[in-house]
Amino acid sequence: MEAARTVMRRLMWNLNEESGGIGWGSPEAMAEILSRHRSLANEYARILISYAMENGNYLEMEMLQRGLLWGIGRLAEAWHDLAAPAAPLIPPYLASKDATVRAYAAKLAGVLKIVEAWPELEHLLEDQTKVTIREGRKFSTYKVKDLAAKAVQGMMEGKQGSGHLSKVFS
Numbered sequence: 001m002e003a004a005r006t007v008m009r010r011l012m013w014n015l016n017e018e019s020g021g022i023g024w025g026s027p028e029a030m031a032e033i034l035s036r037h038r039s040l041a042n043e044y045a046r047i048l049i050s051y052a053m054e055n056g057n058y059l060e061m062e063m064l065q066r067g068l069l070w071g072i073g074r075l076a077e078a079w080h081d082l083a084a085p086a087a088p089l090i091p092p093y094l095a096s097k098d099a100t101v102r103a104y105a106a107k108l109a110g111v112l113k114i115v116e117a118w119p120e121l122e123h124l125l126e127d128q129t130k131v132t133i134r135e136g137r138k139f140s141t142y143k144v145k146d147l148a149a150k151a152v153q154g155m156m157e158g159k160q161g162s163g164h165l166s167k168v169f170s
Contacts, residue, residue: 001039008033008044015051015059023064027051031071035078045075045082052089062098069093069104070134076111087112094120099129103144107133110151118155124148 011030015023030048034041050056051068059065069090076083086108093105094117106124109117127144 004033004037004040005043008040012047015057015064022061023059025067027059027064027067027071028074031074034082035074038079041075041079041082045079046085048072048075049083049086049089052086052093062096062101065093065096065098065101066104069101069108073104073108073111076108080112084112087114088116090114091117091120094124099127099144100131100133102127102129103131103133103142103147106144106147106151110147110154113155115155118152121148121152125152 008030011023011026013019014021014026027048030044034044034048047057048068048071051059051064052072059068072083072086072090076086090105090108090112091114093101094109096102096105102124106121108114109121125145125148127148129144130141131144132139132141133147
């Protein structure tokens with residue numbers, strides 16, 4: 001377990017400006033490790049999520065944000081309860097200039113059922129930009145609008161005609 005903690009600390013160091021590195025792949029590696037070990041996830045999930053916080057360890061580079069959002073999604077697949085605190089941090093990513101960031105954010109909004117993201121998702125329902133994202137061990141190409149629609153549809157499931165969202169599909 002201590003060896004895994006050492007790896008996690010190295011990945012965190014790679015994302016630190018003082019390291020002199022860029023940290024390519026670090027959020028993804030952190031998330032994959034956390035998705036496979038609940039005890040490590042209990043210790044480090046908050047740190048992974050902190051990279052999405054503007055007042056935390058915020059990652060400014062869109063390429064790193066892509067990996068971070070994928071990583072939070074991966075964490076949510078394994079341990080939804082540990083990824084849930086990221087929910088309020090996701091809506092701003094839906095307005096990113098980077099289409100792939102918007103796509104991962106839309107997908108994550110659906111996974112975490114972030115109903116508060118509806119206004120931003122509504123704008124994405126017109127986004128025709130094609131993106132290629134990682135899903136499991138493969139890559140898939142979508143239009144951002146399709147991922148936004150899938151997120152909204154996912155939010156509708158179990159909400160049975162609740163409020164503003166029910167108007168979208170009526």
